[in-house]
Amino acid sequence: MLLLRRHLLPLLRTASPLLSPIHHRACLLFLSTSTSASAAPFSLEDYLVASCGLAPAQARKTAQKAFDEASKDNRKAIEELPNCRLNSASNPDAVLELLSGVGLSRADIAAVVVADPLLFRSSPKNIGPRLLALRDRLGLSAPQIARFLLVGSHTLRNCDVVPRLEFFISFFGSFEQLLVIMKKSSCIVLRYNLERVVKPNIALLRQCGVSVRQIAQVEGRVLGSNPERFKEFVLRAEELGVPRSSRMFWQALTVVAKVTKEKVAARLVFFKSTLGCHESEVSTAVSKMPSILGISEECLHRKIQFLIKEVGLEPQYIVQRPTLFAFSLEKRLVPRHCVMKVLLAKGLLDSNRSFITLAQVPEKTFYLRYIDRHRDSDPGLADAYASACAGVVPSPI
Numbered sequence: 001m002l003l004l005r006r007h008l009l010p011l012l013r014t015a016s017p018l019l020s021p022i023h024h025r026a027c028l029l030f031l032s033t034s035t036s037a038s039a040a041p042f043s044l045e046d047y048l049v050a051s052c053g054l055a056p057a058q059a060r061k062t063a064q065k066a067f068d069e070a071s072k073d074n075r076k077a078i079e080e081l082p083n084c085r086l087n088s089a090s091n092p093d094a095v096l097e098l099l100s101g102v103g104l105s106r107a108d109i110a111a112v113v114v115a116d117p118l119l120f121r122s123s124p125k126n127i128g129p130r131l132l133a134l135r136d137r138l139g140l141s142a143p144q145i146a147r148f149l150l151v152g153s154h155t156l157r158n159c160d161v162v163p164r165l166e167f168f169i170s171f172f173g174s175f176e177q178l179l180v181i182m183k184k185s186s187c188i189v190l191r192y193n194l195e196r197v198v199k200p201n202i203a204l205l206r207q208c209g210v211s212v213r214q215i216a217q218v219e220g221r222v223l224g225s226n227p228e229r230f231k232e233f234v235l236r237a238e239e240l241g242v243p244r245s246s247r248m249f250w251q252a253l254t255v256v257a258k259v260t261k262e263k264v265a266a267r268l269v270f271f272k273s274t275l276g277c278h279e280s281e282v283s284t285a286v287s288k289m290p291s292i293l294g295i296s297e298e299c300l301h302r303k304i305q306f307l308i309k310e311v312g313l314e315p316q317y318i319v320q321r322p323t324l325f326a327f328s329l330e331k332r333l334v335p336r337h338c339v340m341k342v343l344l345a346k347g348l349l350d351s352n353r354s355f356i357t358l359a360q361v362p363e364k365t366f367y368l369r370y371i372d373r374h375r376d377s378d379p380g381l382a383d384a385y386a387s388a389c390a391g392v393v394p395s396p397i
Contacts, residue, residue, distance in 0.1 A: 042088045044120075051089075051096060052110040066117035086121050094124040102135050103142030112146060116153040126157075133162040144175060151182050155190040164190045164198075171202070172216060181216045189220035200227045208234060208244040217250045222257040233257050240264070241283040242290055252290035259294050267293045267300075274304055275315040282319065289322040303329050311337055311355050321356055333359060335388035339370055342381060348374050 044066060048059035070086060086092075099109045113119060119127075134140045140148065148165075155161045165178070168190075172178045192198050201223055205215055215223075225233065237252035238244065246252075256264070271282045286293060292300070303325055307313045311333075318324060327333050336358045343349035349370075358370065371382050 044086055044092075047089055047092060048113065051092070052113055053106055054110055054114070058114065062114050062117045066120065069118050070121060091122075091124070092120040095120055095122060095127070098124060098128050098131050102131050102145055104146050105142070108142070108146035112149045112153060115150050116157075119149075119153050119157060122157045130156050130160060130162060134165075137162055138165060138169070138175070140175065147179060148175075148182075151179070152190065159191060161190055164194050167194055167199070172212065189223050192220075192224035197224055197227060201225065201230045204230065204234060208249070210244065210249055214247065214250040217254075219254050219257075222254050225257065236261070237290075240290060240293075241287045243287075246287065248287065248290055252286075255290045255293050264293050267297070270297050270300065271319065274301065275319050277316060277319045281316070285319050285322040289326065292322050292325045295325060299329070300325060303333065306333060313355065324356060324359060327359055330391055331389055335385055336366065336370075338388045339381065339385055342378065342384070343370065343374065346378060348377055 043063075045056075045059045045063040048054045048062055049056055052059075054062065066086060096109060099112065104112070131145070134145050134148065135142075149156065152161070155164075165175075168178050169175050172181060189198060202215060204227075205218075222230075222233070233253050233256050234244075236256040237249060240252050240256070242249050242252040259267075268279070268282055268286075271277065271285065272279060304315075304318065306329060307318050307324060308315065324333075337355065340349065340353075340355060340358050344351060358366065361369065371385055374381055
């Protein structure tokens with residue numbers, strides 16, 4: 001056994017970086033076992049079951065996620081992985097104690113750990129004061145802290161998040177409102193420098209007349225852009241014909257931050273050539289829904305062909321109603337058109353009812369109004385619609 005260890009150790013130290021962390025961990029556990037057969041190696045999976053109350057399958061999945069993310073996050077040589085605080089109970093125990101210390105229940109802790117298992121490799125010296133500040137400085141209750149950690153624990157691990165939270169709670173009006181925003185667009189904006197990046201960009205938007213509610217819609221990566229680049233985004237958004245006062249300005253801002261000038265120009269040409277419309281008509285469509293510039297030409301072409309050839313809409317009608325491009329072809333437009341054709345054929349729908357009316361209504365309303373209402377007249381309509389939504393109905397495209 002000693003001879004085998006003498007051969008394995010040099011190989012482990014010079015192991016290829018392509019070796020997975022799980023394989024490396026297995027080697028470490030083998031060496032640990034060979035050194036002391038009586039000392040059982042630490043198992044994060046078993047720890048999650050015993051200390052957090054996770055089911056074995058969930059614990060296995062969470063442990064795998066922890067090691068995978070630790071490897072990606074660290075990008076260190078394999079021989080350094082034993083120092084990642086995931087190979088003994090010491091660091092996880094300290095983290096659990098901190099979470100329990102601010103009032104989190106065992107169930108809350110389990111949910112937080114499943115959402116972000118890398119919390120177990122955080123330095124207690126770093127996250128300890130931050131957790132206490134959530135309670136003592138921000139005045140968050142234990143349930144509120146738990147709800148924040150479910151979506152924002154990675155920011156707690158990576159930076160002093162409390163001053164950022166303090167600013168955004170004040171800006172958006174309440175912790176509850178901030179949490180709603182974080183769930184929609186993640187809390188990536190919390191990672192950026194508050195004084196040098198976030199505040200200047202928000203101040204510029206406020207000067208432009210953009211409301212707090214609209215700012216809440218701007219993606220974190222966009223709001224966290226370098227202030228000089230952010231000014232360029234504002235100018236480019238205006239160049240699209242979307243005034244700063246428009247409720248769509250935030251959407252135009254997001255589009256220009258993601259789509260290059262060249263691609264925007266190509267999309268505008270595409271709309272003019274495909275729909276045979278004037279530049280002014282395209283500008284009007286973009287001002288109504290800037291996000292259409294971020295849709296691929298292939299996707300746009302398929303939707304246009306369907307709306308013209310199958311639904312029978314005129315190109316000018318389509319360009320005047322750009323919201324049609326926002327809907328999924330396979331999961332919304334095609335299935336709802338199938339329902340419309342059935343109802344029209346059976347005289348169950350007013351022939352003057354426009355397709356866009358059926359396309360725009362929320363799913364629950366559509367189902368109640370056009371499926372449930374006609375269940376007696378056409379018992380198979382619900383199944384046909386479900387099949388169409390699942391892609392079973394052949395697409396006419």
